[in-house]
Amino acid sequence: MSKLVALDLKMIVTIVDGGTGQDVVDFSKEAGAVGGTILHGRGSGVHDTGKFFGLDIQPEKDIVLTLVPDELELDVMETIGKGIKISKPGNGVCFSIDIAKAMGMTSIKTFGETKTMDELNK
Numbered sequence: 001m002s003k004l005v006a007l008d009l010k011m012i013v014t015i016v017d018g019g020t021g022q023d024v025v026d027f028s029k030e031a032g033a034v035g036g037t038i039l040h041g042r043g044s045g046v047h048d049t050g051k052f053f054g055l056d057i058q059p060e061k062d063i064v065l066t067l068v069p070d071e072l073e074l075d076v077m078e079t080i081g082k083g084i085k086i087s088k089p090g091n092g093v094c095f096s097i098d099i100a101k102a103m104g105m106t107s108i109k110t111f112g113e114t115k116t117m118d119e120l121n122k
Contacts, residue, residue, distance in 0.1 A: 005120060006111035009099040010073040011065055014080055015041075016092035018060025027083035028066045031076040034107045036066040067102060069112040 012033075014024045021038035028036055041061045068076050073096055085091050101120075108114060 003103050003117050004108050004114045005101050005103045005117060006067075006105065006108050007101055007113045007115060008070055009067050009102055009111055010070055011067050011097045011099050012073065012076055012080070012094065013097065014064040014066070014084075014092060014094040015043075016062050016064070016084055018062055020084065020092075021062025021064045024062070024064040024080055024084060025066070027080045028064075028068075028076050030083075031079035032072050033066050033068050033076050034105075034110060036064045039063040039065065067099065067105065067111070069110075071112070 012028070014021075016024055018040065021036075025036040025038065039062070041063055043059045043061045066076065077094055077096065080086070080094055084094075086094060102108075102111075103117075105111065
């Protein structure tokens with residue numbers, strides 16, 4: 001059997017202070033998402049600078065990637081935004097990116113339209 005490919009998804013990217021990425025995943029699940037992936041990074045924005053004993057501090061950040069069907073995008077983003085109080089400066093950023101095709105997710109059949117790789121190669 002050929003691998004299933006999900007079509008026309010949105011990837012919601014949320015960048016928050018380190019240690020709060022799981023909260024973002026929980027908020028996204030509350031709005032209907034299946035889960036998310038938490039990556040770790042360092043901030044360099046205007047709210048991320050500081051000094052300690054003359055040394056620059058680069059705070060830890062969590063980057064949360066959440067794949068959702070197109071129809072869930074706004075609900076998930078709104079729930080995340082309210083949950084992390086995104087309107088308060090320095091609390092994070094959240095944006096979405098169009099994803100034409102994705103494969104490898106165990107819950108791929110919940111992502112709306114799917115096709116097999118064989119169907120796409122015809």
